[in-house]
Amino acid sequence: MTPEPRKQVRVSAADGGPWWRGAVIYQVYPRSFADGDGDGIGDIAGIRSRLSYLSALGIDAIWFSPWYPSPMADAGYDVADHRDIDPVFGSLAEAEALIAEAHALGIRTIVDVVPNHCSDAHPWFQAALAGGPGAAERDLFWFRPGCGPSGDQRPTDWVGEFGGPTWTRTTNPDGTPGDWYLHLFAPEQPDLNWDHPRVRAEFEDILRFWFDRGVDGIRIDSAGLLVKDATLPEIVADRPHPFHDVDGVHEIYRDWRRIADAYPGDRALIGEVWLPDRQRFARYLRPDELHAAFNFDFLGCAWDAAALRESIDGTLNAHAPVGAPATWVLSNHDVTRHVTRYGRADTTFSFAAKREGIPTDLELGTRRARAAALLSLSLPGAAYVYQGEELGLWEVEDIPHGLRQDPMFFRSGGVDPGRDGCRVPLPWSGDAPPFGFSPDDASRVPWLPQPADWKDRTARAQAGDPHSMLELYRAAIALRRTEVALGDGALTWLPAPDGVLAFRREPGFTCLVNLSGASVPLPPHTRKLLASGPLDDDRLPPDTAIWLRTPPHPHNPRDLALSVPASRT
Structure with missing residues (x-):
């Protein structure tokens, strides 16, 4: 079929190249975004009804988690047919209409493809x-x-x-x-044999199927797991892993890249690559392979200035040799929401340490999440926003065991709480569940229960409130679009007190994030563009970030040492 024409496609001020290098990409988890037909499960009709909200947020693209026919043993990541839509979400015709309507608003679309495995119903x-x-x-x-x-x-x-x-x-x-x-995942998800040419041909055709329908990108689930060592060796330390990051996977993505490059409009391949080795990670981003990959190193990083700077530097240094843009991610559908993580004594994320019942200061977590938003949206490259983070939603940790659905919970015997807590349906309006997620005459309650305390975090409650998380995101994304310095590009660190991140982006933009325990003075500036929280006169309080208009770059780099004076004792 003929691809849909793109209309009014958003181009950021800093965009001098392909859209995916500096885009703000919003992840929609369809089951939990908006319910159009009242059955308690989000669907395409619900997404279409909220496109104006996403347009007002200012995003450049939407990534849709799987919406294909599936028995839902793993929330749709057990795919029975990549070329159709599960009836619980709608129809293929509705998906095509959604893609066209998003394009008319200048919003690109990305679909999830799951190549490592399929459903046992396939x-x-x-x-x-x-x-x-x-x-x-x-x-x-x-x-x-x-x-x-x-x-x-x-x-x-x-x-x-x-x-x-x-x-x-x-x-x-x-x-x-x-x-x-x-099956590297649940028994209902048998692994495909990527040594077989029929498997390779099938997924190449799936890519063409969605590109022909106008999608702008493919997000590749579990991108580093496809190829296995056919001798099936046991996992032994200091020996090549039999199914993590096996070298043969790169041939697959070189073939996929040729397909993407054959289509107009800068179609993108974006990998989910969980790898601790940054150099191995960067191999997926060579010029003839994937365009971008998720930055899980940054996502799991502690709320600590030294750790964050090391993660940022490591990310940028790994991407530079292959010329790929970095990505900055704070949350997604698989991890504990960062409002909750940042309110804990241990602010890192690890699946191995994922537990419920850990004391959480949500006020502190929210303050840090606001600062983290300005940090991530001002770093070089693309930024991802997981649905609900712009509302400041926290992890729901009191879901009754009988209502949980994530196989991680059941396969661990309940030790791992699973991922349901970050997948609870969004609150749109009203003072009580379902908070506008479903129509007023809905026949069923939302598929996961929403906390009553979310009444203050609905989109309607926050809209127009200059102090809300929603308006902070709207303002930051709008500034990112008009600031020539933001999006893709370079970064220069500035001298700063311990516990403070300070960097400059040209021309004339500075970001400060105070992760220390004391307020710090602002550097010389001509204008305060946006702050994540109230200032203390001309000082930046702890767990607060600010964007500044600063004087032109000094001729003498040593003058940068004057940019951030020492903090007050």
């Missing part, structure tokens, strides 16, 4: 089971005989990404115990 996997050991479809997955005399032991002792074993035994059509199949 026709390929169903054929593999029904055909027994000789089925040709088994070669599209990782079917293996078991170990031990009777084959009742798993082929490997690999631990899954959700915890627990990674192999499930099948039953043959005649009722006898069969082979085992690999």
Whole structure:
């Protein structure tokens, strides 16, 4: 089909290249964004009804988490068909209309593709089971005989990404115990065999399917896991990992890049790449591979000036040799919301340490989240906003066990609280649940319960309030669009007191973030552009950030030492 024409596409003041280098991208988790038909689950009709809200927020693009047909064993990341829309969300025609309506507002669109695995309801996997050991479809997955005399032991002792074993035994059509199949996630998500040309051809066609419908980008789930060592070795320290970041994955993305580059309009490939090694991470961003990847190093970083500076420097230094833009992410659908994280004694994020019931100061977390918003939106590259962070929403940690749906909770025996707490439906208006998430005549309550305390965090309650989180985000994104210095580009650190981040972006823009325990004086400036909280006369209080218009760059770099005077004792 002919791609939809793009109208009024947003171009930031700093944009001298492709849109994805400096965009503000908003993640929509469809189940929880807005419910148009009243069944308690968000849908495409709900998203379409809120496009004006997203346009007013000022974002450049929307990334939609999976909306495909799925049994929903993992909230849609168990995909049965990448070329259609699950009826709970709407129809393919509605999705096409949404893409066109977003483009008419100048908003680009990004869809999620899940290439590591599919649903056990996928026709390929169903054929593999029904055909027994000789089925040709088994070669599209990782079917293996078991170990031990009777084959009742798993082929490997690999631990899954959700915890627990990674192999499930099948039953043959005649009722006898069969082979085992690999699933790095839940048993309902069998891993695909990317050594098979049919798998590669299938996903190349899926990319074309969505590019033909006008989408501007593809977000690639679990991008570093696709290729496995076919010898299935056990995981041993100091040896190559058998399924994390195996070198063969890069050939796949070089093929995908050729497809994206063949389409008009700067189509982008954006990878979910969880890698602690920044140099290995950067290999995914070479000029003939992915355009961008998520910065989980920054997302998981402590609220600490030295740690944040190291993360920022490490990120920029890793991206520079491959010429790729950095990305800055504070929250997403998989992690504890940062208002909650920043209100704890330990402000880092790690799946291994994810727990509920940890004391949280939400007032402190909100103050820090406001400062973090100005920090992330002023760093070089693209910024991601997870739905609800612009409302200052916190992690919901008191969801009754009987209402939880995340497989991480169940596979850990309840030790890991799972990810439901960051996926609670958004509050739009009103003083009580469902807070405008569903229509007034809705037949069912939202799929996850909303806290009553969110009445002060609805979009309607915050709109027009100059002190609200929503208006802070609107103001920051609007300034980012008009400030030539912001978006893609370079950064220069300024001398600053301990616990303070201070950097300059040309021409004439300075950001200060005070993570220390005392207020600090502002550097010389001609205008205060935006602050995350009240100032103390001409001083920046703790856990506060400010954007300043500053004099032109000095001729002598040593003069930068005067930019931030020493703090008052």
